[in-house]
Amino acid sequence: MIPVTVDVGAEAVVTEVQRSSRTYPLGVSRPDLEVADLPTPEEVFRVSRIGPRQLVMFVVGPSLIALGISIGSGEWLLGPQAVGQYGFVGVGWVITVSALLQTFYNVECARYIVATGEVPVVGWGRVPPGKMLWIPLSAFIIIFAFIAGGWAASAGQGLFALVNGRVADPSEVQQTRWYAMGLLVLVFLITALARRISRALELSNWVMVGLILATLIVVDLIVVPWNVWWEGIRGFVTPAAPPAGITATQLGALAGFTALASGLNWYVMAHYRDKGYGMGHRTGYISGMRGGRRELSSVGVTFPDDERNATMWRRWYRLLMVDMWGVFFVGAMLGMLLPTVLMSQAVVLSGQQPTQANVPTFVASALQPVYGNGMFYVMLLIGVLILFSTQLGIFEAMVRVVTDALPAMGPRMRELVERDPRRFYYPFMIALLITISIILHLALPITLVQFSANMSNLGALIYPFMLIYLNSKLPRAARPRPWHYVILILNFLFFGFFFVNFVADLFGDPLITF
Template structure:
């Protein structure tokens, strides 16, 4: 590590950042140069973990359900705008991490009134939004059907929940057996996301008429009022869980630190049980404001843009288009519409009479992969947020875990597994997903402004351009509207009806 020369004040309540030179991408990824091969093999990665969550509850459940019931026009533009705004937002979340080596969870503690308020509040909002576990319960429904060769009946819902709990245990085992947790998640998502996109493209080309493809694409770019009958909760959930989790996307961006992007390389990472202990810095590190480091920052920023726009955005759009056009064709073939109860297995059941048992099992397998990749990212992300937050707020906690985050990470993961296993018994899976998605929109009322505060105080080379602030305000307006409408709908009458 470059010798620390001085400190850099940023915000309130937390110590000044140390100052050291940015590493080169070649130093971090241990290659001679970053070409196309090195880009794919080493630099791309955090976006795949985010994409594993992205191609999930919104894309496999909420989007197809909305399109299956109401068609593409009036729904598709919500998907496109949500994906665009969320990708911009993700870049701003990652900007802070690359420039300081601190995760956003820890960075919120630098925003007035300080760490004792914002760090616990941020962690609570994320936990509250996702602990409902609809993403886990939906995966359990798909796995039950895959194992038993049929959709679960009303009296068998408890069995689907046991399958969901079993998949949570699988996530724990992946994290426990890894040397470096982020890398294990990357490799898992390379396999799952790659298989999902390739299989869906092939199946859609075989099954879906070009007229339906065109309707899906046209729906993305046609401005139109939402279709009559769609509820504020449905549309808000679709907006919130298109791409990822709207205002709460920051909870997954810490993988840029663990990957070693920018100053994240100086800060450390969370190792698996098989990995060697490595202390995470309790206070971040930023870079001096000179020409050499400004040039290195531009290189890191270009890598971030490739990872986010070339992988995450493109994958998120494909991840929404492919399942929704398939759902539209499934509705046309079956003459029925998906419901909250049957949407996780609707496509498989609808295609079975026309294309046979093999297609039924293939679609169930895709559903399980889609929802398990979501489960993997969300469950691990919840644990990661609190693992970063607790030591940042409490020096005593840092001493208690002897500066090894694994001493907190794995016990908390077991605690969270037990809690989610209980909560998924409370409602139908898709109803739980709709709740989580709308709670994600709550984050858009808060965190874009906190990012403006933090990012505007970074070293000059890392600060956003003025139009980036405009886009953060648009995140606030777009997703915030849906959250306010959801709250009004929940307690009485929505502000806007369609």
């Protein structure tokens, strides 16, 4: 018997749904998965058929939340700074390889969720030696990687400039931090006022990502000459040695935050469960404070190995591929190309190079003398939206990962969180908000972002192998093909190299210098 909550108006009615007594063993230290039929997409999204209109309105969503994070620190800060200083050739290919590998990796993370309804931080507990190691360690790695708050500090810089009509000088850095903290409070309010948190994030990113890409396309067509467009595109597809002077830490940060967060991308994939993809429909979601009480099962459900469910799995997998390759990958590549060609032209126009201190507002300042105050404010607004969409996704995901992890650790935590996750979710979000607000004072935003990006590469040394273990044990219809495992190993080699070099660089002896 699995508790399922059905929202009726403002009320939540808890019913019991009888499922098959069969279970499916998977891994160690966690209860066996229960077994039930895969729901149909039409049942989940409450439509009669899935056509192009329904695909856009109801099915696409988790990739937009990931894309809102993706078009952020890497695309607006690290990529443009690297291109502005060193050009496209030798830098662009790192962006392309990173985006391709990360999208493959995202699909494999989402595969496990769609097949079991369990989010990755819970699934890791099924990997030997078990939950007491992998679940708390994984939650700690996510917090440690992103708590530096560079994404928040950068958004604060942009918002200060937008409000005041000028870039903050060094004596005003504290005011930019206050703006950053205000934006953290805004994230809290967005989640608190939502009925269903994932849906609120989807709608927010529909607006922000759509406006960002549309505006950047128009501005780039006005500002950027065709030869710079060509250099950007050529740089993305031309393998070449990194340019002299760039550090492996800079390249590693660029690789880590291109597309999303390399080996730690799994921390955003829980939205496939909340959206109801596949077996996520059977395990629940985290509701907002305006939503009814919603139970969230910490033990997943998988499907029987029969023809009906194999056919249904293929349908869900096609929808996943559309969401990831058609929306996330295309959007991530545009999100990197458009700001980098714009930065390249801004360097030409200004005759200056972006620095760690001014990169969040460099383009706006460079375009102002040529195109006027209107362009200055447009670019500041786009910069704020880019960095706030990242802030929204990262901050919420940090809270979500810990909220999902706790019930899997034992009965006491399950009692605290599982019946109503909001009892932990919102107090922890407030505690995290205070902590990040303190850390913001420790370094320049771009330095904090580079730290987070290189820490993201740490995940590539661990989680590809855990995915191989878990996905190889799924029902046969859901298991990856052999070449998918090869791609996961390539993630380990590519991003893992940059992390090892980052650690060596911290001790003053990088493995490779350029």
